[in-house]
Amino acid sequence: MNTFSEILKRNSLSITDGRIKILELFYASDGALAHADIEKNAGLVLDRVTVYRTLQTFVEKGIIHQVPTTDNSVLYALCRQNCANGHHHDNHVHFVCNQCQETVCLDDVTVPAVKLPAGFKPIQSAMIVTGLCNNCK
Amino acid sequence: MNTFSEILKRNSLSITDGRIKILELFYASDGALAHADIEKNAGLVLDRVTVYRTLQTFVEKGIIHQVPTTDNSVLYALCRQNCANGHHHDNHVHFVCNQCQETVCLDDVTVPAVKLPAGFKPIQSAMIVTGLCNNCK
């Protein structure tokens, strides 16, 4: 039993070709993936709808998280911390490269606190930095 | 000639009922507006397509800016700084209230700088804070 099967098993998910294929794609990628990226790479094996459902399941299980974007696209990336079952701990900064268009999780960079006007109570913060990544600079 | 007409004139845009109506909606609203909000309030006067085109035009002219969101919805808000023709200066924090669901621009709260890993060159930053707003706390 390979790593991907183990991940599925650990999360009480049935081991299927589609799920393994999608896990492979995430582990092979440096950056975040859009639904379209996955469909393009696994489209011969998987139906559109299955991709949607798999991504949803993986988010629920804490295997991947939705990446915030400024262009209202939907991106997903692996959870490196041990997130589980609806409890995500991804308070890290996300970086979008203007050159290669990749979006990467800066897992070690925590979103800084910020002083809000009186009366505002912060609960969660997200931060997206755009610029040039370490490959493109 | 009223304020809204002047705004349009200043931006070399024809003065039309639709554009004035949409400006009115933005100036009457505390928070950011979605396309659907505008359509709901101006739908009798305006076609869906005209709303899309007007929002796009206003963004290009620097009258409004797209508000970053974490739920891949598209929101727009007035530019308070003097943004113009593709040059936006909206490096302020955006706040989403979990209670009333409003998204507001915290125009006076600047997105803090953050230390990135070696090789990453930041150009622009966006920050979205969720929590309870000053009306709902």
Place this chain on the structure above:
DNA sequence: TAAATATTTGCAACAATATTGCAAAAAATA
């Protein structure tokens, strides 16, 4: 291992959101 059960998948239909071309209408200019 084979049968029974539970889960996942693909397909088709549908819904919501957004874009485009083009002729009619309205606004700006002469």
Place this chain on the structure above:
DNA sequence: TATTTTTTGCAATATTGTTGCAAATATTTA
């Protein structure tokens, strides 16, 4: 006011995401 330019509405089309359901596959039980 006549001419020119810009904007608008409509219809058609594209893109993205959701749902119900039967067939296929995976897991569990015996």
